[in-house]
Structure formats: C-alpha cells, structure tokens
Amino acid sequence: MKTVLDFLKNLGLARLIILGFFVFLCAAAILLRLNLAELLTSSLARIGMWGVLVLAMLPAIVSGIGPNFGVSLGILCGLVGGLTSLEMAYRLEGVVELGGGALFFIAILVSMPFAVMTGIGYGWLLNRVKGSEMMIATYVGFSVVSIMKLAWLFLPYSSPEMAWPIGRGVRVQISLANRGITRILNDFLSFRIGDVVVPTGLLLFVALCCFLMWLFLRSKTGTAMYAAGDNPRFAEAAGVNVNRQRIVGTILSTVLGAVGILVYAQSYGFMQLYEGPMFMPFVAVAAVLIGGASVKRATITHVVVGTILFLGIQVVAIPVANAFTADWSSMGEISRKIIQNGVILYALTQAGGD
Amino acid sequence: MxxxxxxxxxxxxxxxxxxxxxxxxxxxxxxxxxxxxxxxxxxxxxxxxxxxxxxxxxxxxxxxxxxxxxxxxxxxxxxxxxxxxxGIGMVHQEFMLLPNFTLTENIKLNREVLKPNPVSRIFGENLKSLDFDVMNKDARKALDRLHIDIEEYASVAGLPVGHMQFTEIARELDKTNLxxxxxxxxxxxxxxxxxxxxxxxxxxxxxxxxxxxxxxxxxxxxxxxxxxxxxxxxxxxxxxxxxxxxxxxxxxxxxxxSRMAELAQSTRDLSEKKPVLELRNLNVRMPGERVRGVNLDVREGEILGIGGLAGQGKIGIANGIMGLFPSEGDVRLAGEQLPLNSPKESMARGLAYVSEDRRGVGLLLDSSIELNIVFSAAQNQNQFVRRWGPFSQLDSDTIRQHALKYIKDLDIRCTGPTQMVRRLSGGNQQKVCIARALTMNPHVLLVSEPTRGIDVGAKRIVLDTLRKLNEELGMTIVMTSSELGELRSICDRIAIVTDGKVAGILKPDDSDVNFGLLMSGQKAEKGA
Incomplete structure (x- = not known):
C-alpha cells in the first residue's frame, strides 16, 4: 500500500490528471463503440512520428538549457535537407534514379551540417542568456520561422512538385508521395495484428535513436554534459567546460529536431513549410513534461512515456469528442491545446523555488 | 507574581x-x-x-x-x-532592511502607526494614512536608547554597516511587548x-x-x-x-x-622537507573570502592547516589554487609554474580538491554514489573510460568495483553504490567527496571544511582518513577549517589567515592565546 502511495506521489498531481484523462478517453472510446483497431493504428503511427522530436528535448534538458522551445530551428534545418533531397531527385532525373529510402537518408545527411552549425550558434546565444533560456528560445524559434518564410520564397528550388505553379518560391505543403518517400519507415517490416497496423520500421528507428542517446549519455562527453546541466558549479570544479557542454546539448537537440521532422514528414506524407514549424516545439515540450521530466531533469523513460501518453490522447480525443456531438468537432483540438499549454505552464511553475 | x-x-x-x-x-x-x-x-x-x-x-x-x-x-x-x-525579537546577522526607506520607515515596517483620513472613513482600514509624526517620535525614542545620533528621516542606503545594525536593533526595541x-x-x-x-x-x-x-x-x-x-x-x-x-x-x-585529546598532536619536524606548493602574492577574488597577497609554502609530506575567522579569506586560498575563482599571483607546484584560473590544469598537475560547499560544488546530488566518486577521474584522467576512436563509454564494471572499495575503505553508510547522494547524511556525502578526490591519486590534496555540518562519529572517520593518507601514502594535505581544535589535532603547522593575508604560522601545540591573537590581526601587530 505504501509503495503504491509513493508511486502516486512520485507521479505528481498533473500527471495523474492526465493519466486519468487518457483512461477516461479510452473508456469512452470503448463505450462509444469506436473502431479501436483504427485508433490503435493511428496512435502507433502518431507516437512514432513524434518520437524523435520529443527525444530532441532530452539533450537540451540534460545539458541544462531546459526544454528546447527553439527546436523549430532544427526542424527548419530538416526541412532544408528534405527540400534539397527532393531537388536532387529532380535534377538527377535520367542520370540516377534515387529511391525513397535513399532520398530519406540524403535528406538527413544534407540537414546535418546545417543543424550542427545552427546548434553551435544557437548554443552560443543560449550561453549568453543563462537563466532565461526558455523565453529566449521561444522567441528565437518564432523569429527564425518567420525569417524562413521569406527564405522559402527566395531559395533556388525549382523542382515542379515544390515550386508554385506561378510566381516564385516553394509551396506551403509539399507531397513526398511522387518520390516514394511517404511512409518509407512506417512500411518497413510493417505487419498487421488483426486490423491493427504496426509501423515496425518507424518504431525501430525511434528505438534506435533512443538507444544511441542512451549510449551517448554513458560516454565521457555525455556524463560531462549531464554534470554541466545538473550542477554547473560542480562540473566547472571538476574541469568540465560548462558552456561547451551546453553547446553540445544544443547541437544534439537541433540535430534530433532535423531528423525528427523528416521522420514526421515521411509518415505524414507531406513537408509543411511557412507556419508549419511554428508551434511544433510546444507539442514536443509538453510531451516530455507529461512523461515526468521537469525543466531540469529528463530521462529516456520520460520521453517514451510522455510521447505515448500525450500523442495517444491526441489521437483518441478527436473521435471521442466528435462522437459526443458533431457541433463540437474542434473539441479534440481544443482539449489537446488545453493539455499542452497547461502542462507547460505547470512545469514552468515547478521550475524554481521549492 | x-x-x-x-x-x-x-x-x-x-x-x-x-x-x-x-x-x-x-x-x-x-x-x-x-x-x-x-x-x-x-x-x-x-x-x-x-x-x-x-x-x-x-x-x-x-x-x-x-x-x-x-x-x-x-x-x-x-x-x-x-x-x-x-515578545521574542531577533537582530539578524544579515540585514533585513529596505535600503531606500528611511530609518523610521524601516523601524516601523509592518507596524506603522495609522491615522484616519476622509477616504479611509469611507473605504475602511486599509486606506488610512501613516502618522509620520508619531512614527518619527517612536523611532527617535528607540534610536536614542541606543545613543544613535543620526536623523530618523535619513534613508538607510549608504549608511555605514554599524548604523544598519543599530537600525535593526532599534526596530526590535520599538516593539512594545519585547x-x-x-x-x-x-x-x-x-x-x-x-x-x-x-x-x-x-x-x-x-x-x-x-x-x-x-x-x-x-x-x-x-x-x-x-x-x-x-x-x-x-x-x-x-x-x-x-x-x-x-x-x-x-x-x-x-x-x-577534549576533542584535541582524541588524536595525538603532531610532533613531526618536517622543516627539512622541500616545499612542494609555493604561493607568492596570491590574490583571489572570492566574494566574502577575498585573498589579498598570500605567501605560503607547503612542504612535501606535511599536513598544513589554514585557519582563521569566517570572512578573512582562508577559504579563498584553496579555491584560488584550484581555479574556481579569479586569481592572480605566482603559484608553483613541485617547482613548476601552475597556470591559474583553470580547474582542469590544476587537476592535471596533481592537485585535487574537496570543496567547503559540499552540496553546491562538491556533489551531483541526484546522481549515484559511484558516478560521483569517479566523475573527476573519468573527465580529467580518462580513468574508467573505454574508447573507440571518437566514441567512449564509461566502464561500469570497474566503476562498480572501485566504488565498492571506497564504500568499504571510508565506511560510507549507504544502501549500495547506486544510491542517490542526496539521500546520504552529511558525513557520508563528505566521504563521497573525499573518495572522488582520492580517485585522482593527487600529489597534493586540498580539503576545505571537511567536517562542517557532519556528526561527531563521521568527523572522526574523516580526520582519521586524512591522517592515514598522509602517513601511509605520504600525501601532502592542505586542510582549511574554521575549527581550530580540529586543525590542531591533525596538522603539522597551522597558518592563520586574517584580512586576506597569512598573519602567522603556528605549531599545533602553541598556546590558545597565540592563536587568538593572530586571528584578530590588529592585536597581533601590537604584540609582535
């Protein structure tokens, strides 16, 4: 009994409410005789889609810069990689036929140098604003997304599936289907259990990223980064360059953001530019916080639990709300936003003091 | 009655x-x-x-x-x-005064004398005016009791420290039920x-x-x-x-x-030994513990104590040598110039440090005992690290063995090497800090306030450990402590730091009077 109470105490009120809400939604889905197989299928896909983006929060929190509200920078790098890869496919038509898998990895490779460079600069900036990283990160994210709206208009991409039919610039939403990138991970080794489709490749890819992160955290640099975030004065006294470790954390977060958006896009089938990346960081931040992380402390377990809970709620909430009344069709979206912003608010109030 | x-x-x-x-x-x-x-x-x-x-x-x-x-x-x-x-009042060690308020306002803070005005008659108690005449009179009375002749309407900002202290006292005196x-x-x-x-x-x-x-x-x-x-x-x-x-x-x-009797005092004569750590004109800008031009030689194989009152700068010396606070001066370790302001360099050259701020600087509180013990050695000496090109992993097996050894040697009371350090008592946390320093096999060990806030039994173990290290491994130890008795029980020589400088170096068996005089700098000059 005591251990149960301890467990509940560790879980915290906010997470209990959310867990309760999730259970309530699932119960409602069953009572309303919704198509459970379909819900489970889209839950699995949704969880995999967001997995890497939520994982991007981990190195940021561990290195001490807090939840990376500016992961949209990484997302933009990933989108540049994706567009470049599509452009390559177009330019090389007739020379080499690049398959979906190759294009996906080219996209990741191309985005990498951008993400690393961005991470260095962004980390340097965050080292200058210690104590208000989250606020600065949020606005850096907003600003850069806005600047990139201009850039999308002027970058020299000419592939017809990207360009507007008239005028210049790239479209708001770019389909990946023509090049065979859509669901390239999801469908790899995919199988069915009854009517439930398991996106094996997608889940494996997320698991691989988590595993690599786990290995990194046990490396010499990983431990140094952890110490820099957990207790900067300790780390400094032990000969660790705290600022450098914070930059390492920022780079990793940005790189994972870039990979994350490409994983997301291949599952969704589209890349979304312009406004697209603006609010994505908030979903990732909320997910990791729901999983049990705080703005100072996070583990891979928090990432996994948070992704399952938060994205699971998103998937189940919409049809449940719709089933109650058609007039409330935006209820699912509204409840997602309430949870998302509520959880972020809760975590921020827990950040300082005791 | x-x-x-x-x-x-x-x-x-x-x-x-x-x-x-x-x-x-x-x-x-x-x-x-x-x-x-x-x-x-x-x-x-x-x-x-x-x-x-x-x-x-x-x-x-x-x-x-x-x-x-x-x-x-x-x-x-x-x-x-x-x-x-x-009716219990307290004059605080740190001042709790609002600098831009006047003496009267500070003295009367939250106990203001109120008088009604037309607005308060309608809207109630909270809008009453302050009765400055009565308040000033009360404040004057309290200040007069202390024979302070500054005006009660002066603002606190810029007053000398002494007057701030008296303002605090006046505030307490003004309370009628004191x-x-x-x-x-x-x-x-x-x-x-x-x-x-x-x-x-x-x-x-x-x-x-x-x-x-x-x-x-x-x-x-x-x-x-x-x-x-x-x-x-x-x-x-x-x-x-x-x-x-x-x-x-x-x-x-x-x-x-009688604590001094617990351990026999050192009577070794190490004056023939050559200095291993030489400080010349060391200045350290550590807030509250500034060091202003310390000259000091630490001899090979000795335990040197650094004592003195709080705030005089004794704490700053070790922090300066380890590069934790900005320092200037000339520090030589085994004859070689030590680059200052770099903890990494200091550790690379064979120094290790146990900080006086155990919970702030000394530990990763939410990490395991074993990670805390091996951290510095892994980062600075690549101990416990397996490498493959650019990739590395901490070697968990050797870390575990090493941690178990120190848990046994230092008698760290815990549930196991993976227990979170936060859950340990102060004494056991201190042992973890010492274990981390020892893991680096230092040439010279700097230890600050090793027994602060830990219970008697643990103090004993910590001091015994230091002495054993010194005697059996010949490790040179510089121990900074506010507890004179402790210094006198294990050190070979004790440097007393006053006003950021070494006021003098005493033997542990020198008289209390000598220690007392050196600690209060001014008097020592008269006596000298």
Missing part, C-alpha cells in the same frame, strides 16, 4: 535526516539578564535559535523534541510571526568601536528588563557583558557558567573541549 524566568527551553533535541544536531539542551533566562551562548561553528547555536523562532526549516524536517516556556507558559511556536507575538531579544553574531560585521558601542547598548537594554540572548564566538565580548553563559559543543550542552565563576580560558576550553 512575576514569573521567575522569561524564557525556558527544556531538553531540546533535533535531528535532520537521522543526524542528531542537538540533544538535551536546557536554557533559562530571567528578565534583564544577558545570557551568552558560545560554541564553535556547527555547535548547534543556529539550530537552537531556529527552534525558538519556529522557523519552517525546523517544522518541515520533522519538528523538534523538548518544550519551550515563555513567561511561565508552555508555548508551541510554529512560525516566526508567533515568536514575535510572544521580552527576549536575540543577538546572532552582531559584532561580526562591526568595527571595534562600533562593537564596544553595541555591547554598551546591550547592557542598557537589559537594564530595562529585557532579557538578551547573545550568540557569538568572541569570548572576550561574552565575558564583558554576559551574566550567565551556556556552552554548546557538537549539539550537546557542555555547561552553564555564571560570569563570576569563569574566564575566557575556561570557556575556550569548554568550547573546544
């Missing part, structure tokens, strides 16, 4: 997380009495006062044992507000003449029937003003003395106690 005693604390005990910090303390004060409480750092003085004031740090950690009576009635003090309502006034190290920040003035004022306050609890470690002040004296040591009551039956020497002895 007036009650015999205005404050009576009986059999007070307190423990934090299983570490007993106070036990069996009795204290009784009569109106008009000045009662001194003496004890070294960590003897339990502050904890006792926290209990008296019902501070939340006491109640949030499980309360305390024993009973408190104020004016003959048993009371349960749950918060500082309740303590104040009972029965007991606690002075917590009030003279620490004052100049000599200000301190004399303060002691005089205390006598006058007591003459008005207010009981005073005077906490200090300056024994001469205690003897000057106190009627009765209570001595604490290691959280226990050592004795009550009246002024007539004691003197500075007896108090010093009671305060330091």
């Amino acid at each position: 007036a009650p015999e005693s205005v404050l009576k604390m009986t059999n007070i005990g307190k423990s934090y997380y299983g570490t007993t910090v106070l036990k069996g303390i009795d204290l009784e004060i009569k109106p008009g009495e000045i009662h001194g409480i003496v004890g070294e750092n960590g003897a339990g003085k502050s904890t006792l006062m926290n209990i008296l004031f019902g501070m939340s740090v006491i109640h949030s950690t499980g309360g305390f044992e024993g009973s408190i009576e104020v004016a003959g009635e048993s009371v349960q003090i749950q918060s500082p507000e309740e303590a104040m309502a009972l 029965k007991v006034l606690v002075f917590d190290e009030p003279t620490a920040v004052l100049t000599e003449s200000e301190a004399d003035h303060l002691l005089q004022a205390m006598k006058e306050i007591a003459a008005d029937g207010i009981a005073i609890l005077f906490i200090t470690h300056r024994l001469d002040e205690i003897i000057t003003v106190c009627d009765n004296i209570t001595v604490l040591r290691d959280g226990a009551l050592v004795g009550h003395r009246t002024k007539a039956e004691t003197d500075v020497y007896e108090l010093a002895e009671l305060m330091v106690g």
Whole structure:
C-alpha cells in the first residue's frame, strides 16, 4: 500500500490528471463503440512520428538549457535537407534514379551540417542568456520561422512538385508521395495484428535513436554534459567546460529536431513549410513534461512515456469528442491545446523555488 | 507574581535526516539578564535559535523534541510571526532592511502607526494614512536608547554597516511587548568601536528588563557583558557558567573541549622537507573570502592547516589554487609554474580538491554514489573510460568495483553504490567527496571544511582518513577549517589567515592565546 502511495506521489498531481484523462478517453472510446483497431493504428503511427522530436528535448534538458522551445530551428534545418533531397531527385532525373529510402537518408545527411552549425550558434546565444533560456528560445524559434518564410520564397528550388505553379518560391505543403518517400519507415517490416497496423520500421528507428542517446549519455562527453546541466558549479570544479557542454546539448537537440521532422514528414506524407514549424516545439515540450521530466531533469523513460501518453490522447480525443456531438468537432483540438499549454505552464511553475 | 524566568527551553533535541544536531539542551533566562551562548561553528547555536523562532526549516524536517516556556507558559511556536507575538525579537546577522526607506520607515515596517483620513472613513482600514509624526517620535525614542545620533528621516542606503545594525536593533526595541531579544553574531560585521558601542547598548537594554540572548564566538565580548553563559559543543550542552565563576580560558576550553585529546598532536619536524606548493602574492577574488597577497609554502609530506575567522579569506586560498575563482599571483607546484584560473590544469598537475560547499560544488546530488566518486577521474584522467576512436563509454564494471572499495575503505553508510547522494547524511556525502578526490591519486590534496555540518562519529572517520593518507601514502594535505581544535589535532603547522593575508604560522601545540591573537590581526601587530 505504501509503495503504491509513493508511486502516486512520485507521479505528481498533473500527471495523474492526465493519466486519468487518457483512461477516461479510452473508456469512452470503448463505450462509444469506436473502431479501436483504427485508433490503435493511428496512435502507433502518431507516437512514432513524434518520437524523435520529443527525444530532441532530452539533450537540451540534460545539458541544462531546459526544454528546447527553439527546436523549430532544427526542424527548419530538416526541412532544408528534405527540400534539397527532393531537388536532387529532380535534377538527377535520367542520370540516377534515387529511391525513397535513399532520398530519406540524403535528406538527413544534407540537414546535418546545417543543424550542427545552427546548434553551435544557437548554443552560443543560449550561453549568453543563462537563466532565461526558455523565453529566449521561444522567441528565437518564432523569429527564425518567420525569417524562413521569406527564405522559402527566395531559395533556388525549382523542382515542379515544390515550386508554385506561378510566381516564385516553394509551396506551403509539399507531397513526398511522387518520390516514394511517404511512409518509407512506417512500411518497413510493417505487419498487421488483426486490423491493427504496426509501423515496425518507424518504431525501430525511434528505438534506435533512443538507444544511441542512451549510449551517448554513458560516454565521457555525455556524463560531462549531464554534470554541466545538473550542477554547473560542480562540473566547472571538476574541469568540465560548462558552456561547451551546453553547446553540445544544443547541437544534439537541433540535430534530433532535423531528423525528427523528416521522420514526421515521411509518415505524414507531406513537408509543411511557412507556419508549419511554428508551434511544433510546444507539442514536443509538453510531451516530455507529461512523461515526468521537469525543466531540469529528463530521462529516456520520460520521453517514451510522455510521447505515448500525450500523442495517444491526441489521437483518441478527436473521435471521442466528435462522437459526443458533431457541433463540437474542434473539441479534440481544443482539449489537446488545453493539455499542452497547461502542462507547460505547470512545469514552468515547478521550475524554481521549492 | 512575576514569573521567575522569561524564557525556558527544556531538553531540546533535533535531528535532520537521522543526524542528531542537538540533544538535551536546557536554557533559562530571567528578565534583564544577558545570557551568552558560545560554541564553535556547527555547535548547534543556529539550530537552537531556529527552534525558538519556529522557523519552517525546523517544522518541515520533522519538528523538534523538548518544550519551550515563555513567561511561565508552555508555548508551541510554529512560525516566526508567533515568536514575535510572544515578545521574542531577533537582530539578524544579515540585514533585513529596505535600503531606500528611511530609518523610521524601516523601524516601523509592518507596524506603522495609522491615522484616519476622509477616504479611509469611507473605504475602511486599509486606506488610512501613516502618522509620520508619531512614527518619527517612536523611532527617535528607540534610536536614542541606543545613543544613535543620526536623523530618523535619513534613508538607510549608504549608511555605514554599524548604523544598519543599530537600525535593526532599534526596530526590535520599538516593539512594545519585547521580552527576549536575540543577538546572532552582531559584532561580526562591526568595527571595534562600533562593537564596544553595541555591547554598551546591550547592557542598557537589559537594564530595562529585557532579557538578551547573545550568540557569538568572541569570548572576550561574552565575558564583558554576559551574566550567565551556556556552552554548546557538537549539539550537546557542555555547561552553564555564571560570569563570576569563569574566564575566557575556561570557556575556550569548554568550547573546544577534549576533542584535541582524541588524536595525538603532531610532533613531526618536517622543516627539512622541500616545499612542494609555493604561493607568492596570491590574490583571489572570492566574494566574502577575498585573498589579498598570500605567501605560503607547503612542504612535501606535511599536513598544513589554514585557519582563521569566517570572512578573512582562508577559504579563498584553496579555491584560488584550484581555479574556481579569479586569481592572480605566482603559484608553483613541485617547482613548476601552475597556470591559474583553470580547474582542469590544476587537476592535471596533481592537485585535487574537496570543496567547503559540499552540496553546491562538491556533489551531483541526484546522481549515484559511484558516478560521483569517479566523475573527476573519468573527465580529467580518462580513468574508467573505454574508447573507440571518437566514441567512449564509461566502464561500469570497474566503476562498480572501485566504488565498492571506497564504500568499504571510508565506511560510507549507504544502501549500495547506486544510491542517490542526496539521500546520504552529511558525513557520508563528505566521504563521497573525499573518495572522488582520492580517485585522482593527487600529489597534493586540498580539503576545505571537511567536517562542517557532519556528526561527531563521521568527523572522526574523516580526520582519521586524512591522517592515514598522509602517513601511509605520504600525501601532502592542505586542510582549511574554521575549527581550530580540529586543525590542531591533525596538522603539522597551522597558518592563520586574517584580512586576506597569512598573519602567522603556528605549531599545533602553541598556546590558545597565540592563536587568538593572530586571528584578530590588529592585536597581533601590537604584540609582535
């Protein structure tokens, strides 16, 4: 009994409410005789889609810069990689036929140098604003997304599936289907259990990223980064360059953001530019916080639990709300936003003091 | 009939997380009495006062044992507000004043005298005006009792420290129900003449029937003003003395106690040994512990103590050598110039440091014991690290073995090497810090305040460990401590730091008087 109470105490009120809400939604889905197989299928896909983006929060929190509200920078790098890869496919038509898998990895490779460079600069900036990283990160994210709206208009991409039919610039939403990138991970080794489709490749890819992160955290640099975030004065006294470790954390977060958006896009089938990346960081931040992380402390377990809970709620909430009344069709979206912003608010109030 | 005693604390005990910090303390004060409480750092003085004031740090950690009576009635003090309502006042060590308010406003803060005005007649109590005439008169009266001749309408910002202290006292005096006034190290920040003035004022306050609890470690002040004296040591009551039956020497002895006899003093003569660590004109900008031009030689194989009063700079020396605070000067280790301001360089050249700020600098509180022990060695010496090109992994098997060895050697009480350091008691946390320093196999070990805030048994183990390292491995140790008794029990020589400089170097068996004189710098110059 005591251990149960301890467990509940560790879980915290906010997470209990959310867990309760999730259970309530699932119960409602069953009572309303919704198509459970379909819900489970889209839950699995949704969880995999967001997995890497939520994982991007981990190195940021561990290195001490807090939840990376500016992961949209990484997302933009990933989108540049994706567009470049599509452009390559177009330019090389007739020379080499690049398959979906190759294009996906080219996209990741191309985005990498951008993400690393961005991470260095962004980390340097965050080292200058210690104590208000989250606020600065949020606005850096907003600003850069806005600047990139201009850039999308002027970058020299000419592939017809990207360009507007008239005028210049790239479209708001770019389909990946023509090049065979859509669901390239999801469908790899995919199988069915009854009517439930398991996106094996997608889940494996997320698991691989988590595993690599786990290995990194046990490396010499990983431990140094952890110490820099957990207790900067300790780390400094032990000969660790705290600022450098914070930059390492920022780079990793940005790189994972870039990979994350490409994983997301291949599952969704589209890349979304312009406004697209603006609010994505908030979903990732909320997910990791729901999983049990705080703005100072996070583990891979928090990432996994948070992704399952938060994205699971998103998937189940919409049809449940719709089933109650058609007039409330935006209820699912509204409840997602309430949870998302509520959880972020809760975590921020827990950040300082005791 | 007036009650015999205005404050009576009986059999007070307190423990934090299983570490007993106070036990069996009795204290009784009569109106008009000045009662001194003496004890070294960590003897339990502050904890006792926290209990008296019902501070939340006491109640949030499980309360305390024993009973408190104020004016003959048993009371349960749950918060500082309740303590104040009972007539217990406190002059804080750190000033709690609003700098841009006038003396009057500070003195009357939250107890302002109000007068009605037309608006308040309609909208109620909260909109009444302040009655500055009455307030100024009250403030003047309180300041006059202290013989302070500054205007009550001057603002506090820019006043000399001494006057701020007196403003604090005036605020307490102005409270009409004041029965007991606690002075917590009030003279620490004052100049000599200000301190004399303060002691005089205390006598006058007591003459008005207010009981005073005077906490200090300056024994001469205690003897000057106190009627009765209570001595604490290691959280226990050592004795009550009246002024007539004691003197500075007896108090010093009671305060330091028989602890010195626990370990035999060093009688080694190491003057032939060559210096291994040479400091020349070392300056360290450590806030509150500035070092201003220290010259000091540490000889190969010795245990050198660095002592002195808090704030004089003794703590800054080791922090400067390790590169934790900006420093300048010339430091040589084994004849080679040591680059300053880089912890990495200092460690690479064979120095290791156990910080005085155990929880702040010394530990990763939310990590395992084993990670804490191996961290510095892994980062700086690649011990416990397996490498493949650019990739590395910590070697968990050897880390585990190493941690188990130190848990056994240093007797770290824990549930296992993976236990979180936060859950350990202070003494065991300290052992983890020492284990980390030792893991680096240092040539010279710098240890600051190794026994601060840990219980007697653990102190013993820590000191024994240091001595053993020195004797068996020939490790040179520089130990900084506020506890003179401790330094004298294990060091070969003790440098006393006053005003950021080395005031002198003594042998452990030099007389108390010599130590005392060096610690209060000025007097030593006269004596020299």
